[in-house]
Amino acid sequence: xxxxxxxxxxxxxxxxxxxxxxxxxxxxxxxxxxxxxxxxxxxxxxxxxxxxxxxxxxxxxxxxxxxxxxxxxxxxxxxxxxxxxxxxxxxxxxxxxxxxxxxxxxxxxxxxxxxxxxxxxxxxxxxxxxxxxxxxxxxxxxxxxxxxxxxxxxxxxxxxxxxxxxxxxxxxxxxxxxxxxxxxxxxxxxxxxxxxxxxxxxxxxxxxxxxxxxxxxxxxxxxxxxxxxxxxxxxxxxxxxxxxxxxxxxxxxxxxxxxxxxxxxxxxxxxxxxxxxxxxxxxxxxxxxxxxxxxxxxxxxxxxxxxxxxxxxxxxxxxxxxxxxxxxxxxxxxxxxxxxxxxxxxxxxxxxxxxxxxxxxxxxxxxxxxxxxxxxxxx
Numbered sequence: 001x002x003x004x005x006x007x008x009x010x011x012x013x014x015x016x017x018x019x020x021x022x023x024x025x026x027x028x029x030x031x032x033x034x035x036x037x038x039x040x041x042x043x044x045x046x047x048x049x050x051x052x053x054x055x056x057x058x059x060x061x062x063x064x065x066x067x068x069x070x071x072x073x074x075x076x077x078x079x080x081x082x083x084x085x086x087x088x089x090x091x092x093x094x095x096x097x098x099x100x101x102x103x104x105x106x107x108x109x110x111x112x113x114x115x116x117x118x119x120x121x122x123x124x125x126x127x128x129x130x131x132x133x134x135x136x137x138x139x140x141x142x143x144x145x146x147x148x149x150x151x152x153x154x155x156x157x158x159x160x161x162x163x164x165x166x167x168x169x170x171x172x173x174x175x176x177x178x179x180x181x182x183x184x185x186x187x188x189x190x191x192x193x194x195x196x197x198x199x200x201x202x203x204x205x206x207x208x209x210x211x212x213x214x215x216x217x218x219x220x221x222x223x224x225x226x227x228x229x230x231x232x233x234x235x236x237x238x239x240x241x242x243x244x245x246x247x248x249x250x251x252x253x254x255x256x257x258x259x260x261x262x263x264x265x266x267x268x269x270x271x272x273x274x275x276x277x278x279x280x281x282x283x284x285x286x287x288x289x290x291x292x293x294x295x296x297x298x299x300x301x302x303x304x305x306x307x308x309x310x311x312x313x314x315x316x317x318x319x320x321x322x323x324x325x326x327x328x329x330x331x332x333x334x335x336x337x338x339x340x341x342x343x344x345x346x347x348x349x350x351x352x353x354x355x356x357x358x359x360x361x362x363x364x365x366x367x368x369x370x371x372x373x374x375x376x377x378x379x
Contacts, residue, residue, distance in 0.1 A: 064338035065362040071253040082370030085128040088304035126167040153202030161191040181342035182256040257320035257339035261310035265353040330370035337363035
């Protein structure tokens with residue numbers, strides 16, 4: 001019995017003594033664990049950042065591709081109603097005809113509107129007249145009146161009106177509300193809707209609009225080139241004005257490429273392989289086109305590229321938006337190039353195009369034939 005009590009007492013004393021041996025990690029082990037964890041976390045973060053960056057780039061590229069295509073489709077629909085399209089001579093003037101008045105002298109930026117008041121930042125590329133149909137059930141805006149049903153002012157008849165339309169390549173200034181790249185803008189002035197009986201206007205023409213006069217010249221191009229805004233025939237005297245409404249210019253698409261044409265990355269993109277014998281306009285040479293003609297020879301009409309020369313210095317004449325126009329056949333080839341890099345990098349100096357990132361400069365081209373109501377013969 002005594003031995004049992006002695007054993008129990010001894011066990012109790014042992015349990016009350018502090019343990020000299022401790023458990024846990026040494027400082028070196030902790031440091032090794034921290035280093036390994038840091039490497040793993042850094043690798044994971046880098047992997048995630050790379051995935052997110054790739055996804056962002058792909059999304060920007062996809063958005064630019066879709067917007068370029070949508071913009072071209074919009075212009076195609078516009079041009080399908082065209083009755084006359086100005087070629088380079090009609091737009092900028094024929095250097096061989098000193099008395100010619102080019103249409104660019106009658107539209108922005110020569111006659112400025114908000115967003116297009118300088119030739120250095122706003123370059124007209126595509127200018128044409130179109131015929132717009134209004135169903136009697138359509139509603140249009142009338143200044144001071146609001147929405148008006150066409151049939152209510154035409155004796156319940158449909159209506160046709162002419163519009164002058166221009167598309168511009170606008171190079172955005174640094175303080176623009178748009179991107180620091182370029183954009184495409186659309187200008188339009190439309191004729192009014194006459195009253196039933198054609199004695200006046202139920203819906204007034206846009207500011208600056210007057211109709212063209214085909215009887216004013218021997219040929220259709222000469223007549224169209226003589227058009228001047230605000231020079232009104234009798235019926236337009238009370239509504240004609242020399243100025244345009246400041247809101248006439250509307251942005252169609254932003255993030256258009258602003259890379260200079262002399263860039264080693266951009267120049268090769270313009271080796272456009274088209275065959276004039278197949279009726280496709282050839283933009284490789286400004287003076288040649290669908291008819292296989294040479295515009296330096298009066299008897300060999302062809303298509304002209306607008307702009308005829310891409311400026312290599314900083315200007316609005318970059319090669320990202322141009323047109324080949326044959327006024328005789330109302331046929332047009334449009335080229336448009338976006339810049340997804342501008343969505344990712346705001347600083348233009350840091351988004352230089354090169355052979356490694358050309359996939360972020362999506363481009364497309366399309367050929368359109370307008371209605372050409374005026375035909376191909378002299379007036």
